[in-house]
Amino acid sequence: MNRYQVIIGMEVHAELKTLSKMFCGCKNDPFHAGKPNIYTCPVCLGLPGALPVANKKAIEWTIRLGLALGCKINRFSKFDRKHYFYPDLPKGYQISQYDLPFCHDGKMETSFGPVGITRVHLEEDTGKLIHQKVNGRNVSLIDFNRSSVPLVEIVTEPEIYSSAQAKEYAKKLRQIIRYLDVSDCDMEKGGMRLEANISLKNVKSQMTNDKSITNNKIQKEELPKYKVELKNINSFRFLERGIEYEIERQKEILEKGLTPDQETRGYNAEKNLTYTQRSKEEAADYRYFPDPDLPPIRFDNNWMNEIKSSVPKLLETVFARWEKNFKINKQSAELLFETADEAKKLEEIFSSLSKQKLPVDPDLIGVNKFINLVIHKKITIDLFKQSVEEVISVYKKSVAVDDITDEDLKVFVEKVIRAQPQAVLDLKAGKVQSINFLVGQVMREAKKKIEFQRLETLLLKMLL
Ligand SMILES: [Zn+2]
Secondary structure (H helix, E strand, C coil), rough: CCCCCEEEEEEEEEECCEEEECCCCEEEEEEHCCCCCCCCCCCCCCCCCCCCCCCCHHHHHHHHHHHCCCCCCCCCCEEEEEECCCCCCCCCHHHHEECCCCCEEEEEECCEEEEEEEEEEEEECEEEEEEEEEECCEEEEHHHHHHCEEEEEEEEECCCCHHHHHHHHHHHHHHHHHHCCCCCCCCCCCCCCEEEEEEEECHHHHHHHHHHHHCCCCHHHHHHCEEEEEEEEEHHHHHHHHHHHHHHHHHHHHHCCCCCEEEEEEEECCCCCEEEECCCCCCHCCCCCCCCCCCCCCHHHHHHHHHHCCCCCCCCHHHHCCCCCCCCCHHHHHCCCHHHHHHHHHHHHHHHHCCCCCCCCCCCCCCCHHHHHHHHCCCCCCCCCHHHHHHHHHHHHCCCCCCCCCCCCHHHHHHHHHEEEEEEHHCCCCCCHHHHHHHHHHHHHCCCCCCCCHHHHHHHHHHC
């Protein structure tokens, strides 16, 4: 059996929630339209002679996202036409960005290592095909409410090395986009769509050390000669499962000495398998060229400063503040919220919690105990729908202490002191962690929840 390194690059699309569409004044609200084809005009229907005008807000929001992802911004940029034929694209081309995207060369940190952001560009969404039976016949209907809705695409370098890392990347990206308040990223409705380009590299010959096989940055010229594009995934779980399936499928082909086809595949969640959709086009097939109807865009310093000032405090600064004020480590807090409003609410809860005198576990100081309970679903209320007071009261109930007199408690303490002579010696010798152990033993012995501070004081008084 050969050894393979998984190599994944991701492309994520998110619909921006501007009031109007990307190149016309039509309402941008395809999910609540009620009826098909009501938010349409000659521009988004692709009628001849109709002229597009770019949505300034959508451009600003794309830059905002790029800045949040640490990207460089192209001060001179343009829109290009990407040609292909499909019934949901009436113009015969999609307005997108080719060689001068608004943003490029950013980075996202994941717990597995950094992932390079190749580019963030702006384009328009297509109409939506609906396949159904009408009068006994199978027909395809088209709804143009979504046609020309602003769509950002975020492309990574092939620097993701596992399905778990791909999932973490996608989750964090959605958090950042929602935090910036530029898209709802509703994945069920198609407001955010995930794609993963997956290939496997045989690393048997190059490396022998197991550790070096994962997370080892691959040079461009060493990338496999093929990649399979897993398209239109609408949940994080499906992304992970689809990639896992694809890894096994490609392994089998490579083991036979063959190369997997370069193609686009879909994921069938019911059967948990991927299937061929079409063979992959090369960029040249799209005959990209600059859109002659849309003037190029130049960002002067004033405009750029204006956009920069509209970027909310980056998530990193929020986490740093939480760490400083509430001793929360970033890893445990970062997936508790998505939007800026939710972050604000959490901070209110943390702030209120940190002022309460509450019994806590010895190794979980302050607010971390609360976060721990939320993560492990011991606190199940919706933190963002309840008042801060309500949340605190639920928390207090879940960590409430049992009633016990000092006299009764002393019996258990004595028992533990007798049963744990080594820990007692350690404590007397200055090993402070022993107190945590001893307190834990007393609680176990008493089968009660008792305030840590109270037990600690009692133990020390009886020992020293
Ligand atoms: Zn329109």
